[in-house]
Amino acid sequence: TQLLEQSPQFLSIQEGENLTVYCNSSSVFSSLQWYRQEPGEGPVLLVTVVTGGEVKKLKRLTFQFGDARKDSSLHITAAQPGDTGLYLCAGPSSEGATNKLIFGTGTLLAVQP
Amino acid sequence: EAGVTQFPSHSVIEKGQTVTLRCDPISGHDNLYWYRRVMGKEIKFLLHFVKESKQDESGMPNNRFLAERTGGTYSTLKVQPAELEDSGVYFCASSLQLLTEAFFGQGTRLTVV
Numbered sequence: 414t415q416l417l418e419q420s421p422q423f424l425s426i427q428e429g430e431n432l433t434v435y436c437n438s439s440s441v442f443s444s445l446q447w448y449r450q451e452p453g454e455g456p457v458l459l460v461t462v463v464t465g466g467e468v469k470k471l472k473r474l475t476f477q478f479g480d481a482r483k484d485s486s487l488h489i490t491a492a493q494p495g496d497t498g499l500y501l502c503a504g505p506s507s508e509g510a511t512n513k514l515i516f517g518t519g520t521l522l523a524v525q526p
Numbered sequence: 527e528a529g530v531t532q533f534p535s536h537s538v539i540e541k542g543q544t545v546t547l548r549c550d551p552i553s554g555h556d557n558l559y560w561y562r563r564v565m566g567k568e569i570k571f572l573l574h575f576v577k578e579s580k581q582d583e584s585g586m587p588n589n590r591f592l593a594e595r596t597g598g599t600y601s602t603l604k605v606q607p608a609e610l611e612d613s614g615v616y617f618c619a620s621s622l623q624l625l626t627e628a629f630f631g632q633g634t635r636l637t638v639v
Binding site: 456506 | 624
């Protein structure tokens with residue numbers, strides 16, 4: 414069974430601080446996605462990483478896919494209150510051909526002004 | 527263009543009652559997915575439609591859950607009879623093609639009391 418573990422589960426920081434969220438698995442994923450979910454909303458895709466070792470930047474967010482494609486990280490520089498939300502990693506299941514997603518356990522980030 | 531829409535936003539029902547959740551995907555999206563998050567757990571896959579056909583229903587918990595997508599447009603997920611452990615947030619997502627980005631609805635929060 415493919416599992417994605419995220420750490421930390423909760424993170425409360427002050428505006429302007431940097432942070433890193435981790436997504437780890439013992440299984441290889443063909444790609445990994447990062448989503449942000451706000452209260453009362455569904456997950457919104459931030460980025461997809463496909464190649465082992467790949468680094469993608471989205472403004473102050475930097476996403477990295479591990480060389481072995483078993484892990485990923487999300488680094489936020491100079492966090493702002495607008496970054497507050499639930500961050501989820503997800504990857505396509507290797508079972509079947511439906512592209513169903515396996516989600517991580519989530520990291521709840523609170524950025525205090 | 528309208529996003530994925532789910533009805534109702536919230537539903538509180540008594541154990542043993544029936545509830546029907548509805549999902550309107552983005553127009554033209556053949557792929558429609560149902561996911562669920564129960565309290566404290568990660569989001570988990572329930573099933574996948576391609577147009578009106580069920581491609582994968584391996585995530586459906588038991589036969590109290592019935593999903594339909596008549597005409598390949600909107601989808602319904604009926605729970606009958608509802609049990610306490612069915613409480614959670616039910617998400618619907620749609621994508622244009624199998625491996626393209628899936629867009630999530632805002633979710634339906636189901637509470638069974």
